[in-house]
Amino acid sequence: EAGVAQSPRYKIIEKRQSVAFWCNPISGHATLYWYQQILGQGPKLLIQFQNNGVVDDSQLPKDRFSAERLKGVDSTLKIQPAKLEDSAVYLCASSLDAGSFYEQYFGPGTRLTVT
Amino acid sequence: EDQVTQSPEALRLQEGESSSLNCSYTVSGLRGLFWYRQDPGKGPEFLFTLYSAGEEKEKERLKATLTKKESFLHITAPKPEDSATYLCAVRRVQGAQKLVFGQGTRLTINP
Numbered sequence: 001e002a003g004v005a006q007s008p009r010y011k012i013i014e015k016r017q018s019v020a021f022w023c024n025p026i027s028g029h030a031t032l033y034w035y036q037q038i039l040g041q042g043p044k045l046l047i048q049f050q051n052n053g054v055v056d057d058s059q060l061p062k063d064r065f066s067a068e069r070l071k072g073v074d075s076t077l078k079i080q081p082a083k084l085e086d087s088a089v090y091l092c093a094s095s096l097d098a099g100s101f102y103e104q105y106f107g108p109g110t111r112l113t114v115t
Numbered sequence: 116e117d118q119v120t121q122s123p124e125a126l127r128l129q130e131g132e133s134s135s136l137n138c139s140y141t142v143s144g145l146r147g148l149f150w151y152r153q154d155p156g157k158g159p160e161f162l163f164t165l166y167s168a169g170e171e172k173e174k175e176r177l178k179a180t181l182t183k184k185e186s187f188l189h190i191t192a193p194k195p196e197d198s199a200t201y202l203c204a205v206r207r208v209q210g211a212q213k214l215v216f217g218q219g220t221r222l223t224i225n226p
């Protein structure tokens with residue numbers, strides 16, 4: 001079974017530029033998550049989708065971050081404009097459904113460096 | 116607000132030297148406590164879910180236990196391949212279903 005795919009794996013941009021990350025979840029998984037992991041910290045949820053709809057985006061900095069999930073499958077996360085403090089690994093995860101009984105499977109992440 | 120604190124931040128052991136990692140949590144109504152392993156440059160890999168105090172789960176050299184305030188990840192006779200960062204996370208019963216992660220314990224097993 002193929003895992004969660006993410007691209008690119010690495011990205012270096014200057015502050016005030018824009019960047020986009022792509023995620024392809026495990027086939028059939030209804031729930032998709034985007035996490036931000038700053039070096040030395042645990043992942044922090046940015047946004048959770050259930051199929052096409054947003055379940056939780058309470059920690060998404062909406063003035064600069066946006067995300068969408070196309071047709072309930074792939075998802076993109078965009079940052080515009082980027083700040084130095086956005087340097088982190090952006091992890092995508094998916095699960096069969098929402099709820100604690102469903103394991104979250106993580107992708108390898110995209111490491112973003114903002115200079 | 117839900118909080119998860121892991122200790123120690125880093126732990127270095129010799130191969131075969133057993134030890135425990137701690138995860139202390141504060142959450143209003145625990146839906147589940149999760150342990151993940153994260154290797155450098157990779158996403159977290161699921162290990163265990165614990166749902167109620169007194170529950171234990173085992174996988175190879177790892178055993179996770181849960182009380183009302185904390186969870187322990189016991190590592191018995193570790194090998195170098197057990198070196199990784201171990202993350203603990205909680206999910207509450209009501210409201211947002213998100214996982215709240217601790218900062219992790221970086222474990223190094225020397226041969």
